[in-house]
Each structure stands twice: as structure tokens, then as C-alpha cells.
Amino acid sequence: MDAPASPPAAKFDPAAATPFFTSRGHAGWLGLQYSDHGDDWVELELPWREDLLGESAQQVLASGPILSLMDMASGLAIWKAMDDFRAIATLDLRVDYVRPARVKASVFGRAQCYRLTRSAAFVRGLAHDGDGDDPVAHIQAVFMKIAVDPRKPHGD
Template sequence: MTDQPSFDPRTATPFLTSRGHSGWLGLRYSDHGDDWVELELPWREDLLGEDGQRVLASGPILSLMDMASGLAIWKAMDRFEPIATLDLRVDYVRPAREGSPVFGRSQCYRVTRSAAFVRGLAHDGDASDPVAHIQAVFMKIGQSADKRELPGE
């Protein structure tokens, strides 16, 4: 039995997305499983990328996927601990449909002593027709990361 409660994305997301950049974007909880989390980015006119184009900018989608990835890692580990994004690759396949929210689903498929690996996709209602795919690596910087002693210690 552990003295630390398990990580619940449904209850953690409103707190984690209520401030800062995530709060301004309006990210919302959508769904989760044992090792994945899906968030929603509502479509807004002020998130368009270029004047005259009705296409959602890439930055909000990147932020959506980064937050969904962090939540997926915490869900897979079943606890919250500090992590940092080391590498997040986003391959955009097509623009998101005008007026549609974008959903970001990330799956944590491996956790090691010092890193966590995720993959995922962004879609606007049909996961079989993605807007983007992602691959990412996060560094674990919490207390549970194995601390190595320096020579002479």
C-alpha cells in the first residue's frame, strides 16, 4: 500500500490547465486510460495562424500535445513528479478544420529511471484522420529519479 494517492487526470487537469499558457488556451479534459490522456483545445478565432487564413496556428496544437503528454506520463507512473520536455517532434499532416476543436491524445509507452517516452496524435473529431502526429521524450527530475553519487562522495 502506498501513502501517495494515484494520479487522476480527470481531477488534475482543471487545476493544471487553469493558469498560465494552458489556461489562456482553454485546454480541457476529454478522456484517459491507463497510459494515455486526451485533452481538448477549443477552436477560437484568436488562435488562427495567418491573416486571411482560417487555419489554427501550430503553436496551440504543440502546447496541447505537450500538456497531454505530461498528463499521460503522470498517469502511466500513477503519480505526479516533476518532468521536463526534452524533445517534442510534431509532424503536421493537414490543417485542422475551421470551427472544430482539436483533441490531443498522448500515450506514455515507456518509463525508465530518468526518462519517459510518449507518442500521440491531434485530431479534430476523427482520430483516423489526424491533424498531426507526435513523438516526445521527457526527463524525470523528481525525487524518484535514481540519483548517482559523484566520485569521492
């Protein structure tokens, strides 16, 4: 009797990749953390920190770190949707802030890659502070897929 065929292993696992990306650089400094993912979406958490406030009297996260959260979640969602890790670049990232986050609340960023073409990836998503039905911000983004590593001679 033959054993049932197992599905092919995924090439890109956001849960495994996120610690690599969030242990260095800007994402590492922000303290971004993996939260969850699906076939074409990824959710990350931006923990509340006093040094990330927009105004010290308000005690809510500034808009800049939320933008960075959504950019990183978008990239991970694209790699998950492609099931491959390769170079991409943010071409356009629009953020519509609906309201400030709650006082001393972490913000979660969920991005979904809803369309892939030969050269581009399209993403939508939202940032929330615990209730996805009451978002802090919405995003729309377009990323360029980079087919060739510009640091290597052509043909490599």
C-alpha cells in the same frame, strides 16, 4: 463473510488534475479542457478560438497552440502511467503536421506514455479534429523525470 477487497485508489487522476493545470498559465490562457483518459494515455481538447488562428483568412488553429496542447497531454499521460505527480521536463518533442485542422474546429490531442525508465518517459500521440483516423499531426517525445526538487536542500 469478508467483503471483497477493493483495488487501491489511483494516485493520479487526469480528470481531477486537468482543471488545476488548465485554470492558470499558458494552458489556462489556451483554454485546454479534459476529454478522456486510460491507463497510459490522456486526451485534451483545444477549443477553436479566433485569436488562436495561424492566418485569419484560413480560420484554422495555428500550429503553436497545437504544440502546447500535445505537450500538456503528454505530461498528463506520463503522470497517469507513473500513477504519480512529480516533476518532469520536455527534452524532445517532435511534431509532424499532416494537414491543417478543419475550419473552426476544436483540436483534440491524445498522448500515450508507452515506456518509462528510471530517468525518462517516452510518449507518442496524435492531434485530430474529430476523427482519430484522420490526424492533424503526430508526435514523438522524450521527457526527463526529475527525481530531486532543485529548490530544496539535498536530503529533504
